[in-house]
Amino acid sequence: MVEIISVIKLLIILFSVCLSSKQLLAIGRNNTDYKSLIAFKKQFLKQSDVNSSTIFSSSWNATNHFCSWEGVTCGYKHRDRVTALDLRSVGLAGPLPPSILNLTFLRRLDLSFNRLYGEIPPILACLPRLQHLNLSFNSFDGDIDAILTMNHSSVLQVLDLDSNHMITGKIPLVINSFSPLKYLSLSNNDIVGTIPPSLTNLSVLESFYAFSNHLEGGIPPEIGVLHNLKDFNVADNKLTEALEYLHHSCQPPIIHGDIKPSNILLDNSIIAHVGDFGLSRMLFENLNICFQDSFNQSGIKGTIGYIAPEYGELAPLSPSADVYSFGIVLLEMLIGRRPTDDVFSDNLTLHNHIKMILPHGIKYIVDLKMFRKEQREASEGGGENPRWFSCQSTNKCLLSLAELGLSCSVPSPKERPSMEEVTAKLNAIRASYVPSI
Structure with missing residues (x-):
């Protein structure tokens, strides 16, 4: 009987060793990502509040494989490579640790609603697969020109730098190199200058937010060619009134084409903003016939009840x-x-x-x-x-x-x-x- 018990104990020990070896083997296959997360954890444990400390102590520990840590997602094909880090509103405080730049398989990074500060490192340059970057509602600083120029990306789809309040400078012309970009938010910062015409080269752009900055000039008239654009908000700058500006200050004039209550949005100050430019068109006086022909071929576009009656007679855009x-x-x-x-x-x-x-x-x-x-x-x-x-x-x-x-x-x-x-x-x-x- 004693021998049987000893054998059982031995099997249990061997089984435990086997499991530990498996976990170590998983870490061993990609020691870089594991070490990067440990360095990330150590830095924030020193200066973050109780929320992040609780997450790190309860989840980010040796009893769990790092791919199962809270906020960490690993890939399906490369199962030991970190592809997403979602640590929104967990009380992180301090500068962004450089160790995060070693997570080269990262596709999504969300560190919004924390207390991060300092300059934004060349995240996109070091993380070539990153498609979603959200650093909003922190206190990052730096020049937006340098940030975007240094962080050139050919795969980024979402960039959210909203409400950092200390990002300065001018939106660079190289913004057009972010060709896959669908969502760009630079609101509530200290950005100056004009909206560069090169923004209109972002053909798949759906949302652009730059309200509460110090932008000047006007909205680029070419904005009408962005047929996927649904949200465009540049309020609380030094730009002129929306519809009046589109009709009278843009050359050529821009017709919105679908003014209705659901396309007029109110912000927290009850200020109205025009959205959804999906049906907007530029009006070239010397090309009215072309616009009319295009309009007739595609039929009436707009919302019943708000469309001008002359469009029922297929009148030209006006x-x-x-x-x-x-x-x-x-x-x-x-x-x-x-x-x-x-x-x-x-x-x-x-x-x-x-x-x-x-x-x-x-x-x-x-x-x-x-x-x-x-x-x-x-x-x-x-x-x-x-x-x-x-x-x-x-x-x-x-x-x-x-x-x-x-x-x-x-x-x-x-x-x-x-x-x-x-x-x-x-x-x-x-x-x-x-x-x-």
């Missing part, structure tokens, strides 16, 4: 179509009804409905959700009018906005104002009524 769509959106905001609601038909459109009721019936059609509860209640003394209606400034402001929406959405494109005139009218309304509301 900035006045954007004006019409803007007018419909403005009217929709005022009364809380879409142009496609069942109440409207061929004989009764959103435009005609409001036109028949104005000017005396504004109180019957305005969307009451715009007002606080106490403003929606009847006036004191048992009157029928709501409290907001008794305020002349509010009443006149809403009436002026409704009249502007009607003038923008008239059936004849020749009778519509330009976006330049619309912007001037909106500024006048704001100056006249908003301070006293």
